[in-house]
Amino acid sequence: MNFDDTPHEAAFRAEARAWIDANAPKHLLPHLEKAGFGGIELGGLDPMKEAKAWQKKKYDAGWACLHWPKEYGGRGASPIERVIWNQEEGPYAALSGSFIIGHGMCGPTVMDWGPEEAKRELLPRLAAGEDIWCQLFSEPAGGSDLAGLRTKAERDGDDWVINGQKIWTSGAHYSQWGILITRTDPDVPKHKGLTMFFLRMDTPGVRIVPIKQANGQSGFNEVYFDNVRLPDSQRLGGVGEGWKVSLTTLMNERLSIGSGMSAGFPDIFEFCKELELADGTLAINDRGVRSKLAEWACRQSGLKYTGMRAISALSRGENPGPENSIGKLVAGSSLQEIAMFALDLQGQAGAVSDPKLAAMAAKFQAQLLRSPATRVEGGTDEILRNIIGERVLGLPDDMRADKGIAFNKIPTA
Amino acid sequence: MDFEFSAEQQQLKEQARRYLADKCPTTAVRAILEGSDPFDRALWQGLGEMGFLGAAIPEEYGGLGLGYLELCVIAEELGRALAPVPVSSSIFLVAEILKAAGSEEQKQRWLPKLASGEVIGTLASVEATGSVRPSNVALSAKAGTLTGAKSPVLDGDIADIAIVLARHAPGKDAQGLSLYLVDLNQSGIERTVLDTIDPSRSQAKIAFKDAAAELVGAAGDGWRLYEEALDRAAILTGFEQIGGADKALEMGRDYALQRFAFGRAIGSFQAIKHMLADMYVSATLARSNGYFGAYALSTGSADLAEAAATMRVSSTKAFQHCAKNNIQVHGGMGFTWAMDCHLYYRRSNLLAVSLGGLNEWEDKLIDRLRAKNAA
Incomplete structure (x- = not known):
């Protein structure tokens, strides 16, 4: 139990800090420190351009995708070194939002299952931020029940022909590549008939339609496949092994999304230090407010140290396990509760969402409208509780009406 | 950095678990709850x-001279077993206060006996319903004696x-408070056993009438020493x-598998499964906060x-x-005397107030986060 650096770790930290100090885009710092929920605003500068520039700079100096092997564009760093880098990169990491899915999920999946030639060509480009990747998993009929997906891939000579539709694909509209899970055999039970591919998002027949979300923004997309032709060399893993391959992605997703999530405490703490209540006291001095703040503070630090414990487990050579599902489960509802509480404290002014008028540049109003998605994307709260219940605690599976039944015999309505 | 107990510490923990499984099954807890032995x-x-009591007491004072991390893993096993013994009073509080503020003579006299279990110590601070604060500590110290x-x-x-928190100077402020060590086996002491929510850990009222006492730490330093002792x-x-x-989570899980x-x-119903998942989440967040607390200690x-208040909350x-x-x-079985569920329910609610209630620790946490933020 040692939260301090070893001499080697201290040297690594000093090196990272010095490099960041000399190279980070410091002019963006005021914007990044204020970065709210759902995208960043850089005072008129193009966030994607700035993000790519920072990523390329890191890549050129060997600070991109630290835990990846060097031959694929990483640094071959240890899990602990990755933690140290994240701590040092601090607010600049907010620039890298568009890369999270590629670096955290698609990259590791291609690394485990892709052909060597593709790995050597594509992974360094991904690490350098030259390409952005997306994950084509969810479908209108396959969300929580992912294995119920219907997009089909049919063999045609050396090629596969893809038809169907994906939905909730984050960043498809600015991605160059994607990983895609399809059904290649409808005559076997649903988990057994799946196969995974990777593809360029400008492959003929791929059509991307942004979804206008409930909060008015558009980060997700529908992606349609109309006779999209892929060579067999773009297959990831064996035919029918798609479910196994997708577990690599989902396992990495747990660590990539869950461990880095904030429960939102620092913002509400700042806000309560400034806000005066009806009786003239500051909100932070109010007993009822304090009780809520203490709960969120404990969740915030509990998640942080849970993430660190997961890193220690990785260092010991363990795989990221289902216990990491708690990160998003805790953060999602905390973010929503905090937003609602902040608006409540703001009184009638809480309804105003104009950043020029509302407290803290309307951060809580944006959080209120975005946080319902956090509790759904990448596994709903309910699916995460199922995972904890079944995979961590060993409780029985839910009753499934489709168990052992060929996919094309499963009732749909 | 390493966010886990060492292999040796985990071995110690397993050793303590095996020992307690053998010597302290819940039938032993129940014997104290139901019987006349306190x-x-x-x-x-x-x-x-076994050396468990003296794990964090230096060898020169009769302990094992290990450290707090070792004491933490032992504490976890004692909690898991609901051990009906006064470890928190005697070791976590009294031995710790003596280590921090006792004179050399006091340490030599008492620590070896606390480490062996020959002597049991406790901390006496509460006089009124509500939080302990300088203004409601009135027990008076005069010329080496305590009354109140x-x-x-x-x-x-x-x-x-x-170790008694007492007022040596009139008034209501913290500067008038000191800590005193009192031998409870003397004529000026009268004790009355109290009925409580958890009889597996007994409690009493102690009346002091001109009871001989000696200072622990400097006069006027009592409140600071008391608060620091509470943190540890x-x-x-x-x-x-x-x-x-x-343990309570495991009991729930096991029952959900078998019933x-x-x-x-019943564990295949989401209402039960998700309840258990939420219990796991609470327990995991507490454990992670605890690991940082253990490191800070x-x-x-x-x-x-800050770590102490975070972990406490x-x-x-x-546990609750x-x-x-x-x-x-x-279900209904959980409310029977025969099932062990209520033993955990009782203990969780005893521990929730034993060092001051949640509202006090929430206040401390927010105050400390603010102080850090301002620094």
């Missing part, structure tokens, strides 16, 4: 002989010595709470006060959450 004397003696009363005092009926004890007690929370209703194990980190809530929902998972 604590499990054989277990207490055994814990002393403390109630409730955890393990007050079985302790041999007490909050982390150690926090591990008891984590141990209790884990069938509507033709299926073991290094005397500047973050100790987190582990108190986790797991213990109350363990009863819910058990």
Whole structure:
């Protein structure tokens, strides 16, 4: 139990800090420190351009995708070194939002299952931020029940022909590549008939339609496949092994999304230090407010140290396990509760969402409208509780009406 | 950096678990709850002989001279087993205060006996309903004697010595408070056993009438020493709470696997499964906060006060959450005297107030976060 650096770790930290100090885009710092929920605003500068520039700079100096092997564009760093880098990169990491899915999920999946030639060509480009990747998993009929997906891939000579539709694909509209899970055999039970591919998002027949979300923004997309032709060399893993391959992605997703999530405490703490209540006291001095703040503070630090414990487990050579599902489960509802509480404290002014008028540049109003998605994307709260219940605690599976039944015999309505 | 107990510490923990599984099954806890013995004397003696009590007491004072991390893993196992013995009073509080502020003579005289279990110590601070604060500490210290009363005092009926928070100067401020060490086996002491929510840990009212007492630490330093002692004890007690929370969760899980209703194990219903998942989340957050607390305690980190309050709030809530929902998972059976669920429910609610209630620790946490933020 040692939260301090070893001499080697201290040297690594000093090196990272010095490099960041000399190279980070410091002019963006005021914007990044204020970065709210759902995208960043850089005072008129193009966030994607700035993000790519920072990523390329890191890549050129060997600070991109630290835990990846060097031959694929990483640094071959240890899990602990990755933690140290994240701590040092601090607010600049907010620039890298568009890369999270590629670096955290698609990259590791291609690394485990892709052909060597593709790995050597594509992974360094991904690490350098030259390409952005997306994950084509969810479908209108396959969300929580992912294995119920219907997009089909049919063999045609050396090629596969893809038809169907994906939905909730984050960043498809600015991605160059994607990983895609399809059904290649409808005559076997649903988990057994799946196969995974990777593809360029400008492959003929791929059509991307942004979804206008409930909060008015558009980060997700529908992606349609109309006779999209892929060579067999773009297959990831064996035919029918798609479910196994997708577990690599989902396992990495747990660590990539869950461990880095904030429960939102620092913002509400700042806000309560400034806000005066009806009786003239500051909100932070109010007993009822304090009780809520203490709960969120404990969740915030509990998640942080849970993430660190997961890193220690990785260092010991363990795989990221289902216990990491708690990160998003805790953060999602905390973010929503905090937003609602902040608006409540703001009184009638809480309804105003104009950043020029509302407290803290309307951060809580944006959080209120975005946080319902956090509790759904990448596994709903309910699916995460199922995972904890079944995979961590060993409780029985839910009753499934489709168990052992060929996919094309499963009732749909 | 390494965010896990070492292999040796985990071995010690397993050793403590095996020992307690053998010497302290819940039938032993129940014997204290239902019987007339106020604590499990054989277990207490055994814990002393095994060196568990003296784990964090230096060798020169009769302890094992290990450290706080070792004491934390032992505390977790004691909590898991609901050990009906006065470890928190005697070791987490009294031995710790003597280590921090006792004179050389006091340390040599008492620490070896606390480490062996020959002497039981307790901390007497409470005089009124509500939080302990300088303004409601009135027990008076004059010319080396104490007069007044403390109630409730955890393990007050079985302790041999007490460290007493008392007022040596009139008024209501903290500067007028000092800590005193009192031999409870003297004529000026009268004890009354109290009925409590958890009779597996006994409590008493102690009346002092011109009882001989000696200062611990400097005069006027009592409140500071008391608060610092509470912080360290909050982390150690926090591990008891984590141990209790884990066990209550496991009991709920095991029952959900074995109990069938509507033709299926009740753990296959999402209402039960998700309740248990939420218990796991609470227990995990508390454990993670606890690991940072253990580290802060073991290094005397500047973050100790914040870490203690964070852990206290987190582990108190986790144990209460797991213990109350363990009863819910058990349904009607959970409310029978015969099932062990209520033992955990009782203990979780005793520990939740034993070092001051949740509202006090929430206040401390927010104050400390603010102070850090302002620094």
